[in-house]
Amino acid sequence: MGSKTVRLKVLRQDHPSKPETKRWEEFDVPWEPQMNVISALMAVRKNPVTVEGKKTTPVVWESVCLEEVCGACTMIVNGRVRQSCTALIDQISPNGEEVTLEPMTKFPLVRDLVVDRQQMFDNLKTVKAWIQLDGTHELGPAPRQAPENQEEAYPLSRCMTCGCCMEACPQINEGSDFIGPAAISQVRLFNLHPSGKMHAAERLEAVMGEGGVADCGKAQNCVEVCPKEIPLVDSIAQVSRAATKHMLFGWLLK
Amino acid sequence: MAKKSTVRSENGKVRRVIVVGGGLAGLMTVIKLCEAGVPVDLFSLVPVKRSHSVCAQGGINASVNTKGEGDSPRVHLEETVYGGDFLANQAPVKGMADAAPGIVHMLDRMGVPFNRTPEGLLDFRRFGGTLFHRTAFAGATTGQQLLYALDEQVRRYETENVEDEKGIVIKGEKMVRKFEFWDFLSLVQDENGRAVGIVAQDLKTMDIEAFPGEAVCLATGGPGIVFGKSTNSVINTGTAAAAVYQQGACYANGEFIQIHPTAIPGADKLRLISESARGEGGRVWVPKDPKESRRGKDVPEKDRDYFLEAKYPGYGNLVPRDIAARELFLKCFHDGKGVYNAKSGKNELEVYLDLTHIGEETLRRKLAGILEIYEKFVGEDPYHNPMRVFPAVHYSMGGLWVDFERRESDGGVVRGSARNQATNIEGLYAAGEVDYQYHGANRLGANSLLSCIYAGMEAGPAMATYIQTLNKSSNDLSSSLFEKAEKREKSNYNALLKMDGKENAYQLHDEMALLMLRDCTIERHNDTLDKVIEKIDEIQDRFKNVGVTDTGARANQGAQFLRHFKNMTTIARVIATGARNRDESRGAHYKPAFKTRDDENWQRSTLAFHAEQGNGRSEVKFVREFDYTVAATSFHATDKVDISLVAPRARKYETAGAASAAATGNLEDKKKDAQAHA
Numbered sequence: 001m002g003s004k005t006v007r008l009k010v011l012r013q014d015h016p017s018k019p020e021t022k023r024w025e026e027f028d029v030p031w032e033p034q035m036n037v038i039s040a041l042m043a044v045r046k047n048p049v050t051v052e053g054k055k056t057t058p059v060v061w062e063s064v065c066l067e068e069v070c071g072a073c074t075m076i077v078n079g080r081v082r083q084s085c086t087a088l089i090d091q092i093s094p095n096g097e098e099v100t101l102e103p104m105t106k107f108p109l110v111r112d113l114v115v116d117r118q119q120m121f122d123n124l125k126t127v128k129a130w131i132q133l134d135g136t137h138e139l140g141p142a143p144r145q146a147p148e149n150q151e152e153a154y155p156l157s158r159c160m161t162c163g164c165c166m167e168a169c170p171q172i173n174e175g176s177d178f179i180g181p182a183a184i185s186q187v188r189l190f191n192l193h194p195s196g197k198m199h200a201a202e203r204l205e206a207v208m209g210e211g212g213v214a215d216c217g218k219a220q221n222c223v224e225v226c227p228k229e230i231p232l233v234d235s236i237a238q239v240s241r242a243a244t245k246h247m248l249f250g251w252l253l254k
Numbered sequence: 255m256a257k258k259s260t261v262r263s264e265n266g267k268v269r270r271v272i273v274v275g276g277g278l279a280g281l282m283t284v285i286k287l288c289e290a291g292v293p294v295d296l297f298s299l300v301p302v303k304r305s306h307s308v309c310a311q312g313g314i315n316a317s318v319n320t321k322g323e324g325d326s327p328r329v330h331l332e333e334t335v336y337g338g339d340f341l342a343n344q345a346p347v348k349g350m351a352d353a354a355p356g357i358v359h360m361l362d363r364m365g366v367p368f369n370r371t372p373e374g375l376l377d378f379r380r381f382g383g384t385l386f387h388r389t390a391f392a393g394a395t396t397g398q399q400l401l402y403a404l405d406e407q408v409r410r411y412e413t414e415n416v417e418d419e420k421g422i423v424i425k426g427e428k429m430v431r432k433f434e435f436w437d438f439l440s441l442v443q444d445e446n447g448r449a450v451g452i453v454a455q456d457l458k459t460m461d462i463e464a465f466p467g468e469a470v471c472l473a474t475g476g477p478g479i480v481f482g483k484s485t486n487s488v489i490n491t492g493t494a495a496a497a498v499y500q501q502g503a504c505y506a507n508g509e510f511i512q513i514h515p516t517a518i519p520g521a522d523k524l525r526l527i528s529e530s531a532r533g534e535g536g537r538v539w540v541p542k543d544p545k546e547s548r549r550g551k552d553v554p555e556k557d558r559d560y561f562l563e564a565k566y567p568g569y570g571n572l573v574p575r576d577i578a579a580r581e582l583f584l585k586c587f588h589d590g591k592g593v594y595n596a597k598s599g600k601n602e603l604e605v606y607l608d609l610t611h612i613g614e615e616t617l618r619r620k621l622a623g624i625l626e627i628y629e630k631f632v633g634e635d636p637y638h639n640p641m642r643v644f645p646a647v648h649y650s651m652g653g654l655w656v657d658f659e660r661r662e663s664d665g666g667v668v669r670g671s672a673r674n675q676a677t678n679i680e681g682l683y684a685a686g687e688v689d690y691q692y693h694g695a696n697r698l699g700a701n702s703l704l705s706c707i708y709a710g711m712e713a714g715p716a717m718a719t720y721i722q723t724l725n726k727s728s729n730d731l732s733s734s735l736f737e738k739a740e741k742r743e744k745s746n747y748n749a750l751l752k753m754d755g756k757e758n759a760y761q762l763h764d765e766m767a768l769l770m771l772r773d774c775t776i777e778r779h780n781d782t783l784d785k786v787i788e789k790i791d792e793i794q795d796r797f798k799n800v801g802v803t804d805t806g807a808r809a810n811q812g813a814q815f816l817r818h819f820k821n822m823t824t825i826a827r828v829i830a831t832g833a834r835n836r837d838e839s840r841g842a843h844y845k846p847a848f849k850t851r852d853d854e855n856w857q858r859s860t861l862a863f864h865a866e867q868g869n870g871r872s873e874v875k876f877v878r879e880f881d882y883t884v885a886a887t888s889f890h891a892t893d894k895v896d897i898s899l900v901a902p903r904a905r906k907y908e909t910a911g912a913a914s915a916a917a918t919g920n921l922e923d924k925k926k927d928a929q930a931h932a
């Protein structure tokens with residue numbers, strides 16, 4: 001007891017404009033029961049010394065909820081994009097293997113493991129991912145909804161804008177302006193709601209142009225990495241169908 | 255004429271109100287301000303969509319009474335103040351209980367995927383401290399779903415233009431501007447102490463900047479991280495509340511910290527297993543034999559001690575949290591009857607929370623979110639194994655003191671009064687877990703999401719009223735006011751960067767938290783509390799010798815932590831000193847040496863003000879009354895609790911319906927009804 005350690009190998013960079021500071025640093029931290037990547041990083045923070053005995057700055061990372069509902073702590077753990085708070089050391093390194101941590105690559109770097117996912121929030125503006133509410137004053141109950149409707153909407157509504165799907169999607173890269181699966185799935189969510197439906201056309205139009213739903217290459221990587229198991233490919237297919245229908249007949253219905 | 259404009263100041267700039275914090279309370283405040291036509295600058299440590307409110311699992315209370323149980327806002331009010339052991343001001347609680355059904359309908363209209371009944375109505379479940387099905391829920395991630403709904407509405411306002419009085423669009427100005435990844439440092443106050451803006455730090459570039467605001471609302475959540483590990487998010491350090499407290503804001507009832515009975519231990523966090531698990535029928539037990547070596551699921555019914563059900567036949571597993579937490583502690587810590595661990599030969603500080611008698615399909619539909627957490631972090635299947643849980647620090651009933659204006663006609667609150675949610679610093683408002691207003695000595699489950707949203711609904715209109723009384727916009731005040739504040743914070747920050755002592759702030763935090771957790775939670779003794787306070791002295795002394803771990807100019811979390819930690823020590827002192835002083839037991843505050851509630855001496859709020867000992871140590875000054883100003887009018891505040899609607903009486907959860915007289919009759923009728931039909 002007490003001697004078991006966990007080795008972290010972290011890809012670091014001090015500043016996006018200082019590529020020369022990009023480096024790997026390795027740390028050994030004492031193993032603890034129920035340890036996850038976050039508690040390992042917390043241990044580094046208490047004693048930021050590399051395995052070579054070099055004093056360094058504590059690793060910078062993002063986390064909030066520590067129970068996989070906020071989406072903050074997404075990073076690439078052992079080559080796979082995921083939340084680091086649910087990355088339990090005993091599971092990802094069962095025999096004491098080294099644990100590698102890297103920042104996501106599809107978003108601008110802030111520092112070390114932190115990236116800027118503002119683009120994803122902006123995408124939600126593009127697709128008008130909201131109900132056009134008249135106001136918050138009392139207007140009585142909302143329209144009734146069948147339990148089935150709720151059961152379809154709820155999983156879609158759990159998207160925590162974590163960015164895993166964006167990271168995994170081959171269609172998202174510097175040269176493309178593909179909006180990505182998360183926002184498209186929100187189009188489906190809001191077009192499902194009894195009052196959201198009333199503005200379905202606007203949301204569809206937002207994903208019909210360049211960078212829209214047609215840019216999806218159907219590689220399905222997104223579904224595989226979504227921690228909330230959101231049926232992204234279904235959503236894309238549905239929105240794609242609805243968009244086509246709207247393109248062909250939309251003006252007739254106006 | 256320009257002077258009268260509520261949209262532009264004399265220098266032509268748009269007049270904005272500042273809201274700090276984008277959890278439920280902050281977002282609701284923003285929406286209400288926007289609806290009143292007031293543009294907002296919204297600041298948050300993290301993108302608001304990642305605020306701590308996402309963690310809430312179980313649900314939100316509203317007496318919609320769709321189950322025909324005879325529930326009503328009156329019963330909700332009675333049960334809330336009874337659950338809070340008669341320490342909450344009753345007018346605001348009434349306001350909240352009355353508004354609750356409307357709030358849940360509003361959220362439903364916003365698209366929250368609440369669970370439904372077969373008829374397509376909202377489904378409700380039970381929570382602690384009541385016998386009614388009063389809690390609306392969206393699976394077991396209700397907080398996330400509520401936060402997203404408000405976040406979406408605020409995002410909509412981010413795209414809407416500011417219009418002047420005549421309805422003409424002001425170019426380039428949106429109703430909401432977000433400043434995410436910004437840390438609130440302090441208020442900018444004018445020569446009379448009025449809040450006229452804030453100083454904040456960009457957490458990417460580390461730039462420090464002052465912002466004028468017509469008024470400021472703090473909606474910055476609770477201080478759970480003072481206790482180290484808790485059920486709270488890591489950003490819940492209470493730093494913003496601590497900062498304004500040190501600038502003169504009154505902090506009330508700090509000693510009332512809620513311990514949640516059922517959490518799972520972890521290396522970084524104590525993850526909550528929501529009360530909804532018991533609301534859906536979960537049962538708490540320990541093996542009768544303290545040396546029971548069989549696994550939980552193999553222990554037969556006759557060998558189990560369902561100790562809550564046995565002692566509290568009225569409310570059973572759904573007694574309020576203060577009581578449940580104490581009983582668990584008693585079982586495990588004092589009686590040594592926690593779940594036996596054959597490996598270590600010890601009785602762990604753990605009891606069973608058992609859902610295995612409920613069908614898997616029902617559990618998946620209603621509780622999947624929390625059971626997923628248990629599965630992920632414990633690595634055990636909670637559908638077929640009783641879960642192992644123990645109490646953890648969860649919520650702060652205390653917080654910034656805020657006022658309300660009582661409506662004489664019915665004892666509720668005057669909507670739109672500039673006094674509602676106003677702190678004693680003029681121009682500073684507070685809403686959400688950071689205020690002290692709604693829960694008294696103990697909060698009932700699922701009342702917090704409600705109080706956060708309701709407080710936002712009061713704070714927004716109150717601020718809109720307040721800014722109309724100003725004869726000068728903050729934009730038109732002397733710029734030196736803002737420059738001075740900015741300079742002060744810059745030099746504070748530079749001083750942090752220069753700290754090069756031997757102490758490590760993270761280790762100091764661990765040390766302080768350990769003591770706070772051990773001696774300032776479920777059971778409190780005056781002699782150990784004295785030691786806790788001495789320890790806080792020591793920690794504040796040693797803080798002078800900490801070394802900053804990072805001097806980098808970008809995203810410097812090390813320096814930021816020093817600031818947050820220093821602030822945590824002042825809040826810790828407020829909590830510990832408040833606990834030391836209050837020689838009685840009430841709600842979450844329990845002193846074995848003073849076992850009963852002492853209404854004669856302690857039917858009053860604790861009102862704390864900050865002072866300095868002069869040597870870097872903080873000091874707490876308690877007062878019984880003070881004067882404060884809002885909208886140029888002075889008011890006298892005292893520590894007297896408004897008990898005009900429900901008369902105080904002893905809490906007795908042994909008996910069904912004890913929390914509300916109205917509840918008993920109806921339930922008895924219902925039972926008879928059911929028997930007649932059986």
Ligand SMILES: Cc1cc2nc3c(=O)[nH]c(=O)nc-3n(C[C@H](O)[C@H](O)[C@H](O)COP(=O)(O)OP(=O)(O)OC[C@H]3O[C@@H](n4cnc5c(N)ncnc54)[C@H](O)[C@@H]3O)c2cc1C
Nearest residue numbers: 275276277278279299307312313438475686687700702703
């Ligand atoms: C695990 C868990 C489960 C819960 N379940 C329930 C439940 O089922 N029902 C219920 O009613 N209640 C529940 N609660 C309680 C409830 O979730 C919280 O009390 C509530 O969400 C607090 O909301 P808030 O708006 O006050 O603050 P928060 O949601 O905590 O938001 C605070 C905001 O302030 C910002 N902020 C903080 N400090 C600063 C600063 N210095 N500078 C800038 N911004 C800052 C943050 O970024 C954030 O945006 C639960 C709590 C926990 C921990």
Ligand code: SF4
Nearest residue numbers: 169216217219220222
């Ligand atoms: S299915 Fe479409 S969105 Fe998903 S990863 Fe493939 S290309 Fe990207």
Ligand code: SF4
Nearest residue numbers: 159160162163165226
């Ligand atoms: S769809 Fe899934 S992977 Fe993508 S952002 Fe949402 S939760 Fe993350």
Ligand code: FES
Nearest residue numbers: 066068070071085
């Ligand atoms: S910290 Fe919230 S998802 Fe990991």
